[in-house]
């Protein structure tokens with residue numbers, strides 16, 4: 001028998017008919033998945049929080065239906081509906097121009113494009129906030145960095161990472177680091193662009 005992955009336990013939640021077409025909260029989902037996981041493995045160490053968001057955004061081939069967010073911020077699963085991938089409005093010609101400008105290199109981590117690893121072109125200003133698929137609004141990113149950046153605005157991009165570094169510097173009592181990071185975070189707060 002195939003050993004179940006952590007994700008399988010989460011998918012099971014959506015296979016269960018009692019969770020179809022009804023609103024549920026993130027904590028309901030979390031506790032049910034944890035319960036099933038603990039019953040099978042003896043530990044409840046399974047992190048579920050990010051999954052619903054990813055399922056809404058990217059879908060999943062194993063999910064027979066689509067997950068949506070309700071106005072109240074809860075979730076609802078619609079079985080049988082097909083997930084539609086939102087097409088990037090960048091035309092192939094514009095993508096090519098952007099990649100050329102960025103020297104076929106991820107503009108965050110510096111990874112180069114190879115035949116097997118094609119870089120993505122993403123919106124600087126996210127589509128969701130009206131960013132267009134035009135040359136000036138494009139940036140070349142590898143898939144890892146692109147996933148990290150998704151839907152972040154200019155004034156939120158990187159902020160969480162700096163906050164994490166600040167926590168770490170505090171633990172290490174790294175005074176220079178703390179000062180540096182606090183200054184950076186102040187700049188983010190000063191320019192409330194989002």
Ligand SMILES: [Zn+2]
Nearest residue numbers: 106109142145
């Ligand atoms: Zn990258």
